[in-house]
Amino acid sequence: MNFLTAGESHGKSLVGIISDYPSGIFIDNDFINLQLSRRQKGYGRGGRMSIENDRVDIISGVRKGKSTGSPISFIIENRDWVNWKDIMNVLPREDTGTKKEDIFTPRPGHADLTGVLKYRLKTIRDVIERSSARETAARVCTGAFAMIALQLMDINIFSYVERIGNISMDIQPNIDDSSIRDLIEKSEVRCPESQCSEKMIQAIEKAKKNGDSLGGSFRVIIKNVPPGLGSYTEWSRRLDARLAYALISIPAVKAFEVGNGLKSGSLSGLNYHDEIFYSKDKGFYRKTNNAGGIEGGMSNGENIVIGATMKPIPTTKSGMKTVNIINKEESISLKERSDICAVPSAAVVGEAAASIEILSAIQEKFGSDNIDEILENINNYKKYIKNI
Numbered sequence: 581m582n583f584l585t586a587g588e589s590h591g592k593s594l595v596g597i598i599s600d601y602p603s604g605i606f607i608d609n610d611f612i613n614l615q616l617s618r619r620q621k622g623y624g625r626g627g628r629m630s631i632e633n634d635r636v637d638i639i640s641g642v643r644k645g646k647s648t649g650s651p652i653s654f655i656i657e658n659r660d661w662v663n664w665k666d667i668m669n670v671l672p673r674e675d676t677g678t679k680k681e682d683i684f685t686p687r688p689g690h691a692d693l694t695g696v697l698k699y700r701l702k703t704i705r706d707v708i709e710r711s712s713a714r715e716t717a718a719r720v721c722t723g724a725f726a727m728i729a730l731q732l733m734d735i736n737i738f739s740y741v742e743r744i745g746n747i748s749m750d751i752q753p754n755i756d757d758s759s760i761r762d763l764i765e766k767s768e769v770r771c772p773e774s775q776c777s778e779k780m781i782q783a784i785e786k787a788k789k790n791g792d793s794l795g796g797s798f799r800v801i802i803k804n805v806p807p808g809l810g811s812y813t814e815w816s817r818r819l820d821a822r823l824a825y826a827l828i829s830i831p832a833v834k835a836f837e838v839g840n841g842l843k844s845g846s847l848s849g850l851n852y853h854d855e856i857f858y859s860k861d862k863g864f865y866r867k868t869n870n871a872g873g874i875e876g877g878m879s880n881g882e883n884i885v886i887g888a889t890m891k892p893i894p895t896t897k898s899g900m901k902t903v904n905i906i907n908k909e910e911s912i913s914l915k916e917r918s919d920i921c922a923v924p925s926a927a928v929v930g931e932a933a934a935s936i937e938i939l940s941a942i943q944e945k946f947g948s949d950n951i952d953e954i955l956e957n958i959n960n961y962k963k964y965i966k967n968i
């Protein structure tokens with residue numbers, strides 16, 4: 581599947597177009613809306629989230645509840661738009677001359693300065709409307725379509741937050757524990773360890789008091805992926821590289837990891853690599869998963885475990901030193917309403933981004949027109965592997 585998103589943070593709405601989505605899939609609007617609401621949650625979010633109530637409005641590609649194979653298009657309305665109608669007017673009109681419209685003090689760490697230079701824009705407003713992480717609502721919506729398809733293949737995805745600021749989980753949780761997903765969803769920071777969740781919330785509170793912001797790390801787990809998605813044959817087909825692209829493109833994400841990738845450089849080969857075993861009912865399997873379910877750029881049949889680190893949000897209440905782009909005088913950076921910490925939301929976006937890549941890789945291997953055809957091909961492949 582391919583997709584394109586459009587829309588400004590305070591424009592009328594966000595828009596998405598998905599092409600090459602298989603036909604014959606029942607599209608559950610409630611499920612999509614649930615994913616949109618999960619993205620809106622998380623301790624540390626700013627005032628915008630109490631204005632919005634993100635809901636999908638499907639425009640095409642679905643008839644009588646089922647995908648038809650035609651391009652799917654959807655809209656997510658921005659409720660806040662009513663407060664921005666003049667500033668965001670698409671028709672020619674006079675500048676409002678307000679502080680909200682005429683922004684000249686770029687935030688260190690944001691797209692502000694380079695965006696203005698690159699597109700020859702007169703105000704930073706033109707940059708931040710699109711570079712805003714609000715775009716990720718459209719990505720979560722697209723990802724929800726992918727998840728619906730993946731569920732039919734018994735592939736499921738979840739995420740958790742392992743670090744916020746300098747608070748991190750001491751040990752990795754048991755991702756095969758059936759209660760873990762409940763613990764994650766119950767935590768306001770998507771951390772399965774309750775004491776750690778509390779400490780993370782306190783850290784966010786402290787940052788808020790200091791007019792500061794926080795980043796952190798999250799992990800995305802994808803279970804029951806058949807071996808052989810992606811390929812070692814060409815650089816652009818490597819599944820780990822594609823997942824890296826999907827996660828790094830989430831605003832503010834600065835680092836990506838597959839399994840124990842960050843530690844891999846400090847371990848010896850004998851200690852890092854996952855030994856291979858065989859049993860009649862499991863087939864080929866590993867007892868460890870340092871590779872995060874990907875070897876040679878292909879899924880190997882184990883859980884896919886990927887991680888990403890998000891930098892602290894560049895909009896801070898205190899502001900930072902910057903230069904006014906008009907008079908070139910030293911100044912303090914733009915102070916707009918923003919989040920203090922959005923790592924829990926980024927984790928939900930990570931699930932969506934990974935789902936899109938996994939479904940695309942499934943379609944490459946097993947076909948893309950119709951869901952029944954894809955499921956038949958997967959079953960045949962699984963039978964072949966079992967009887968090998």
Ligand code: EPS
Binds near residue numbers: 627629711714715
């Ligand atoms: C966001 C909407 C934005 C920000 C945030 C994410 O709304 P507003 O700018 O109106 O407060 O809360 O975006 C950023 C942190 C950013 O740097 O752009 C959302 O819907 O996720």
